[in-house]
Structures are given as structure tokens and as C-alpha cells.
Amino acid sequence: MSKPTAGGFTKTSNWLDWYEGPSKPRFKLPPGSVDAHCHVFGPGDKFPYAPERKYTPCDASAEQLFALRDYLGFERNVIVQATCHGADNSALVDALKKSNGKARGVGTVKRSVGDEELQSLHAAGVRGVRFNFVKRLVDFTPKDELMEIASRIAPLGWHVVIYFEAQDLPELWDFFTSLPTTVVVDHMGRPDVTKPVDGPEFELFMKFMREHDNVWSKVSCPERLSVSGPAARDGERNAYRDVVPFARKIVETFPDRVLWGTDWPHPNLKDHMPDDGLLVDFIPHIATTAELQKKLLVDNPMRLYWSE
Numbered sequence: 001m002s003k004p005t006a007g008g009f010t011k012t013s014n015w016l017d018w019y020e021g022p023s024k025p026r027f028k029l030p031p032g033s034v035d036a037h038c039h040v041f042g043p044g045d046k047f048p049y050a051p052e053r054k055y056t057p058c059d060a061s062a063e064q065l066f067a068l069r070d071y072l073g074f075e076r077n078v079i080v081q082a083t084c085h086g087a088d089n090s091a092l093v094d095a096l097k098k099s100n101g102k103a104r105g106v107g108t109v110k111r112s113v114g115d116e117e118l119q120s121l122h123a124a125g126v127r128g129v130r131f132n133f134v135k136r137l138v139d140f141t142p143k144d145e146l147m148e149i150a151s152r153i154a155p156l157g158w159h160v161v162i163y164f165e166a167q168d169l170p171e172l173w174d175f176f177t178s179l180p181t182t183v184v185v186d187h188m189g190r191p192d193v194t195k196p197v198d199g200p201e202f203e204l205f206m207k208f209m210r211e212h213d214n215v216w217s218k219v220s221c222p223e224r225l226s227v228s229g230p231a232a233r234d235g236e237r238n239a240y241r242d243v244v245p246f247a248r249k250i251v252e253t254f255p256d257r258v259l260w261g262t263d264w265p266h267p268n269l270k271d272h273m274p275d276d277g278l279l280v281d282f283i284p285h286i287a288t289t290a291e292l293q294k295k296l297l298v299d300n301p302m303r304l305y306w307s308e
């Protein structure tokens with residue numbers, strides 16, 4: 001049954017709702033694992049979607065996220081502000097407050113944000129801001145504005161999360177490499193996985209990480225990047241095989257600077273909605289030893305988000 005969007009909003013046409021009744025993962029997550037990339041949406045009647053949004057999702061509440069966390073065997077979440085909420089972080093903050101310290105957040109702020117607001121976001125558990133360069137998701141924000149925001153949040157010990165597509169890395173390189181904070185890349189910079197893993201495009205991403213030890217990567221979202229699948233559906237525990245070499249290379253080369261997240265509730269998927277339990281079973285294909293798994297799922301996110 002189609003999931004609702006409260007508050008009189010109408011979902012984007014052909015919206016794929018998050019998957020009801022996921023499988024129990026066969027992979028046993030190490031104790032203290034963090035789902036380091038997920039979102040909350042609305043509910044629209046309490047936390048209206050932003051007027052400037054490029055899509056309207058089905059609602060995905062904090063309670064539903066925390067139920068999934070417990071069911072899959074995660075201990076904590078990092079909730080990332082999605083563009084459908086613009087720079088209004090209230091749904092995010094509400095979720096952080098309800099989490100009893102088990103969630104941290106990455107928000108979106110504008111140049112006009114006051115020091116008091118930054119302090120109150122920090123108190124709620126926000127530890128970073130997200131700069132989104134994916135053109136279908138956001139209108140352009142001038143780089144001087146983003147740099148000003150980065151310099152405002154740096155003294156708080158926060159980091160910058162960047163979301164962009166692989167073909168845009170050359171143009172964004174100078175900006176990214178001048179950011180004064182830890183920089184966390186969403187979804188491996190969205191590589192085109194039909195290109196070779198040792199080809200020039202992905203090599204540029206590897207160089208970006210190799211030459212800048214403040215750059216981290218989420219090795220997340222195989223369901224978004226995969227071209228040939230197979231999808232994490234119908235019991236498939238060896239899904240998205242075309243993405244594995246890319247994620248595995250990052251995990252093995254930079255084991256102390258990688259994070260993993262479900263990306264629940266998976267906004268804007270067009271082809272299929274993954275079963276989140278089967279998505280967890282993707283992890284041992286990209287982090288193949290207990291040591292790598294603990295770094296990816298526990299040590300790294302704890303160092304970045306729960307250091308104090």
C-alpha cells in the first residue's frame with residue numbers, strides 16, 4: 001500500500017516508498033555499529049517540506065527510523081538533512097532529541113545563521129553541515145557563501161559533507177581542497193560504475209582522498225550507483241556486484257576514513273526500492289575482514305560523531 005505524506009502534500013509522481021518488512025540481515029553487525037547516512041522526512045503535517053524543494057517524499061518519521069535501526073542491529077544513526085527540508089532543520093533536530101543520544105546530525109544552514117542557532121544545533125547533536133552540488137536536488141549556492149559557512153562551523157569542530165557527481169569533481173576540486181574542516185564525501189562521489197575502477201575518473205577520486213587526509217568517504221548507496229545489479233530484493237544477499245570493486249578499493253586503501261549508511265528512506269530511487277536487511281548484507285562484500293568492518297561501522301563514525 002502506498003505510504004502517506006501528511007499535511008496536504010502530494011508525493012512526487014512515481015515516488016518509490018521505503019520498503020516495508022525488510023529481511024533480517026545475515027551479516028551480524030559488530031556491536032555499536034552506526035548507520036552513518038540516513039534521513040527523516042516530515043511527517044509533513046508537523047514538519048512541512050520546504051517551498052524550494054525539488055521533490056516531495058512519503059513521510060519517514062524518527063520513530064520509523066529508530067525501529068529500523070533496532071531491527072537491523074545498529075546502535076546509532078547519523079541523520080543527514082535532506083534537500084526536501086531545505087535549511088529548516090526542525091525535523092532533524094526533533095529526531096536527534098528523541099534519540100536519547102543515539103543519533104547525531106548533519107544539517108543545512110545559510111550564511112545568515114546566527115551563533116545562537118549554531119550553538120543550539122550543536123546541543124541537539126548536529127556535528128556537520130552538508131553542501132549539495134547535485135543539480136537536480138538544489139539551486140546553485142555561491143562558493144563564497146559556502147566557504148563563509150565552513151569557516152563559521154569549523155571552530156565548533158564540525159565537518160562538511162559534500163554531495164556531488166563524479167563528472168563535477170574536476171571543477172569543484174579547488175573549492176573542496178580549500179575547505180578548512182574534515183570533508184566527508186557522500187556515496188563515493190557517485191562514480192560511474194560502468195567505467196573501470198582503475199580508470200581516470202575513479203583514479204581522480206582516489207587521488208582526492210590520497211592527497212588530502214582530511215577527506216573521508218561514505219561507501220554507501222550501491223542501490224543508487226549500480227547499473228547491472230542484481231538488486232537487494234527477493235533474498236539476494238550478493239547484490240550490486242558492479243559497485244563492490246569501487247567501495248572495496250576505498251575501504252581497503254583508506255580504512256580509517258570510511259563510513260557506511262543505509263540511506264533509508266532512499267529518496268528519489270527510480271528503479272526499485274532495496275530491502276534494507278539485504279542492503280546490510282552488502283557490507284561484508286566491501287569490508288571483508290572483522291577489522292575493516294569494525295573500523296567502517298564503529299570506530300570511524302564514533303571518532304567523527306561521538307568524540308566527546
Ligand SMILES: O=C(O)/C=C(\CC(=O)C(=O)O)C(=O)O
Pocket residue numbers: 039081082083084132137163186263266267268
Ligand atoms: O539521500 C541521498 O543521500 C541522496 C539523494 C537525496 C538527497 O541527498 C537529498 O535530498 O538531500 C539523492 O541522490 O536524491
